[in-house]
Amino acid sequence: MNPVESVIRPEIRAMATYPVADATGMIKLDAMESPYRLPEDLARELGAVVSGLGLNRYPVPSLARLRQLIRETMGVPSGFDVLCGNGSDECIQYITAACAREGAVVMAPAPSFVMFQMHALFYRLQFVAVPLKPDFALDIEAFLAAIDRHRPALIWLAYPNNPTGSPYSHAEVERIVRAAPGLVVIDEAYQPYAGDSFMRRLPDFANLAVMRTVSKISMAGVRLGYVAASPEWLVEFDKTRAPYNISVLAEAVAIKILENKHVIDALAARVLAERPVVQEGLSKIRGVTQFPSAANFVCVRVPGPPGSGTAVHQKMKAAGVLVRNFDGGHPLMTNCLRLSIGTPDENRAMLAALENALKYTVLRTGPSCD
Ligand SMILES: Cc1ncc(COP(=O)(O)O)c(C=O)c1O
Incomplete structure (x- = not known):
């Protein structure tokens, strides 16, 4: 028997490593980091x-x-x-x-x-x-x-x-x-x-x-x-x-x-001020359901059959915006994406990429997903 198989527990072997996507060159809105570096x-x-x-x-x-x-x-x-x-x-x-x-x-x-x-x-x-x-x-x-x-x-x-x-x-x-x-x-x-x-x-x-x-x-x-x-x-x-x-x-x-905690508090305040801006932007994108958030991210559900979330995620990624996909995981999260709050520019780009991606996937999956 392969020594790894005989030593490592089956449930560990069945697991995946904690996923961390490569964000090189992308707008990184997948891990709820602050977009702001220290002054x-x-x-x-x-x-x-x-x-x-x-x-x-x-x-x-x-x-x-x-x-x-x-x-x-x-x-x-x-x-x-x-x-x-x-x-x-x-x-x-x-x-x-x-x-x-x-x-x-x-x-x-x-x-x-x-x-x-x-x-x-x-x-x-x-x-x-x-x-x-x-x-x-x-x-x-x-x-x-x-x-x-x-x-x-x-x-x-x-x-x-x-x-x-x-x-x-x-x-x-x-x-x-x-x-x-x-x-x-x-x-x-x-x-x-x-x-x-x-x-x-x-x-x-x-x-x-x-x-x-x-x-x-x-x-x-x-x-x-x-x-x-x-x-x-x-x-x-x-x-x-x-x-x-x-x-x-x-x-x-x-x-x-x-x-110097006041410095990072001020940066957090800038992120917090952007949350309603993102929520307002999301409310204007047809078909997107957003859930209440008390954090520096917003969870949304995109319309369409299961798998549409993954398609939208891929499309956003191709447009250079990395968010986190939860579609295909827990059943309650079907078609859900988690969008971290970034800088005003990043958020605008994210909203535009989401809207575009939706147009594309709605076209591909037909009118029933609208
Ligand atoms: C609810 C919650 N707890 C704990 C953590 C772990 O945070 P860290 O290990 O970066 O302190 C995270 C990370 O996203 C989280 O969302």
């Missing part, structure tokens, strides 16, 4: 910071200054702390690892961020996906019933959700936290665009953690996420974290940027 003066200061680093040494794992800055700038309540991750992707990994008791259940709405399910699979945990409603609202009664039935050790709630952008109601999420027998992690990756947060609610619930990332606010390349929780939770997560997971470079760069 030159701050970038130059970062250069000076990096040149002064001792790269011969491992990072000091306590990350005291970085954690202090995160607590101060991100509104972490007193008595609570943060544990960093190499992106919040890594926080998902070490939290799942810490909760991976034999037979434990992990639960999340579906569709949602794919890594919740992937890490459950890696750690051989049962993953229960509770479908959203067709309009991507939370099916709160179904979710509460699923909690009752499966007694999950760990619940993930992306708030707002990716890939739908759905802004769940605070009251409904609170009902889930109250009903959960285990840990609830509210993943606030899109909080800078959301206008609501559970961070200030941490003291209200012993089973709540709030996870965030700096990836959506001009720092995706730094790879820094964090989970805010009580020290009792963090001390356990810390044990399943890889040693030295935050590089000396990431630590120093993040400190410098967070010391």
Whole structure:
């Protein structure tokens, strides 16, 4: 027998690597990054910071200054702390690892961020996906019933959700936290665009953690996420974290940027100001259904039979605009595309490419798709 086949679990061999499209030369609106780089003066200061680093040494794992800055700038309540991750992707990994008791259940709405399910699979945990409603609202009664039935050790709630952008109601999420027998992690990756947060609610619930990332606010390349929780939770997560997971470079760069947080806040405000412009543009494109968004992206459904989303995606790509295609994945996402908010020019080009692509695919698939 092939040694790879005999060693690697069948479910791992059946998986695909996390897809990252080549965006060379394209308008890149597929991954909810900020379209804005840091201003030159701050970038130059970062250069000076990096040149002064001792790269011969491992990072000091306590990350005291970085954690202090995160607590101060991100509104972490007193008595609570943060544990960093190499992106919040890594926080998902070490939290799942810490909760991976034999037979434990992990639960999340579906569709949602794919890594919740992937890490459950890696750690051989049962993953229960509770479908959203067709309009991507939370099916709160179904979710509460699923909690009752499966007694999950760990619940993930992306708030707002990716890939739908759905802004769940605070009251409904609170009902889930109250009903959960285990840990609830509210993943606030899109909080800078959301206008609501559970961070200030941490003291209200012993089973709540709030996870965030700096990836959506001009720092995706730094790879820094964090989970805010009580020290009792963090001390356990810390044990399943890889040693030295935050590089000396990431630590120093993040400190410098967070010391100037007003700079990235201003960039995020520019992105946020473009969201209604994109939504207004989408409302003028015939046949496109757009879903409410509290994030820096908008999820849309294009008209036509299943597969039309993929055709539109390809056509937009050929026109030099890369968005994310969800057609052919979760059944609720048939013909859905996720459009990150870019600069005003990028957004105009994206809307034009979408409109053009639709003309082309509507022609090819016939009048029934209109
Ligand atoms: C809901 C959600 N959580 C977590 C992540 C991971 O972010 P990162 O690893 O860049 O911090 C993403 C990335 O898109 C996301 O959408």
